[in-house]
Amino acid sequence: MEDDGSRSGAAGRAAAIVGAGPAGLYALAALVKSERFDRIDVFEAAPAPYGLVRYGVAPDHPKTRNISRVLARGFEHTRVRFLGNVSVGRDVTVDELRAGYDVVVVSTGMLGDRRLGIPGEELPGSYGASELVAWYTGHPQARPVELPAGLTSATVIGAGNVALDIARILAKDAATLRTTSMPRHVVDALAASTVTDVHLVARRGPAQAKFTSPELHELGALEGVDLVVDPADLVLGPADEEAVAQDRHAKVTVDVCREWSERPATGAARRIHLHYWRKPVRILGETAVTGIELASNRGDAPALTLPTQLVVRAIGYHGTPIPGLPFDDRSGTVPSRDGRVLTGGEVTAGVYVTGWLRRGPTGVIATNRGDANEVAESVLADLDALPGRAGEPDTVDKLLAERDVRVVTWADWLRLEAHEKAAGDAAGGDPIVVHDLVAALEVIDAAG
Ligand SMILES: Cc1cc2nc3c(=O)[nH]c(=O)nc-3n(C[C@H](O)[C@H](O)[C@H](O)COP(=O)(O)OP(=O)(O)OC[C@H]3O[C@@H](n4cnc5c(N)ncnc54)[C@H](O)[C@@H]3O)c2cc1C
Incomplete structure (x- = not known):
């Protein structure tokens, strides 16, 4: 379903989701469904979405990898943007996101062993x-x-x-x-x-x-x-x-x-x-x-x-700290209560965590749906009482432009995906992942 962006009920609220793995994208689906947000931006360090569904699930398990089709649906809505190739903590800080968005949901999973x-x-x-x-x-x-x-x-x-x-x-x-x-x-x-x-x-x-x-x-x-x-x-x-x-x-x-x-x-x-x-x-x-x-x-x-x-x-797997967020080294997770990030035991207003970074590296892909829905419930319960953002999401766009960050948009990703599919078709198999960032950006530029 394509969203015409003109629904009533969205009260000018903006959310940032950090990490486009299953948890982040299930959270996206829940927040879109609530119709409480004018804008939801999904920041992702990789040039492609889906987290461990793309970069974890074994290549010889294509049926499992196909869950990506379900996860992609959040991006059908015009109020939702994908900002790939943006690493939060490196290209933009959590505090900068907090200034630009009412709500920040962090779902960066676990990268280390x-x-x-x-x-x-x-x-x-x-x-x-x-x-x-x-x-x-x-x-x-x-x-x-x-x-x-x-x-x-x-x-x-x-x-x-x-x-x-x-x-x-x-x-x-x-x-x-x-x-x-x-x-x-x-x-x-x-x-x-x-x-x-x-x-x-x-x-x-x-x-x-x-x-x-x-x-x-x-x-x-x-x-x-x-x-x-x-x-x-x-x-x-x-x-x-x-x-x-x-x-x-x-x-x-x-x-x-x-x-x-x-x-x-x-x-x-x-x-x-x-x-x-x-x-x-x-x-x-x-x-x-x-x-x-x-x-x-x-x-x-x-x-x-x-x-x-x-x-x-x-x-x-073990989590890696994101600068600007509390982190429990022992469990490799961000401390939280009902998905609300806790700094020194106190709730950090407007900042949430979901997925592996919340509960540790357990469960199957679908486990993240229940997890993300719970966190979305916390977000929606808090929303009216949140202090609100100091600036606008556009300030984050400007920061990324000033810092020369090459943002991969959803349209860019679709070009890369089409290229991977064509390569797979030519080989009589599944889409073949482009593993090199420079090559991926070249493919996007050539197609654009
Ligand atoms: C090797 C492996 C195989 C698996 N196979 C299966 C399987 O076959 N079936 C099954 O049901 N489950 C499987 N799982 C489990 C499943 O993949 C996880 O449950 C799920 O991916 C966790 O979701 P997540 O969103 O929390 O984290 P992730 O999927 O890791 O997503 C986190 C996302 O955040 C991004 N990110 C990280 N840091 C930053 C940053 N600083 N800024 C912006 N973005 C960032 C990452 O690039 C990633 O896209 C497997 C897990 C592994 C490790």
């Missing part, structure tokens, strides 16, 4: 999941990943779906990735990889793993890959039995792992090994990763040393 805190974590060949994921999804700010020459063994630490995604992408026949959104240089790097063994290391047992069932079944169905599980890891203690009785996912994980442990090896070229009850204590190597030492977390099983050239820790 939790660390293991073990020796060797800094060695070349050791990455956080966010780095590897940003690389294979084509995030413009991704640190380049070089798969080590002679890579035969990769180790992924973690027992959640992000760890599964990474293990699957590393083990998978790269030919099947050629029809995905993955940038071609990444597909080429994966195709050239000589990896034969991918180790998935979990701190606890299968009954405590956070894998979801479809992703687990998908791993077991990979062509050309054998699954290796030690039956000793699947012996359940009383706490495990209880978890299995209470949680369907826990039961599925245990059952699936049992089935894998009983499968005869087919002699496939690649293997994924699941190691439960193992705690990384040291990443080995002088100038690059050569191995990893894993202590036992159960019983008195001896330590295990795996030769490996690539270690990826997928033990949870």
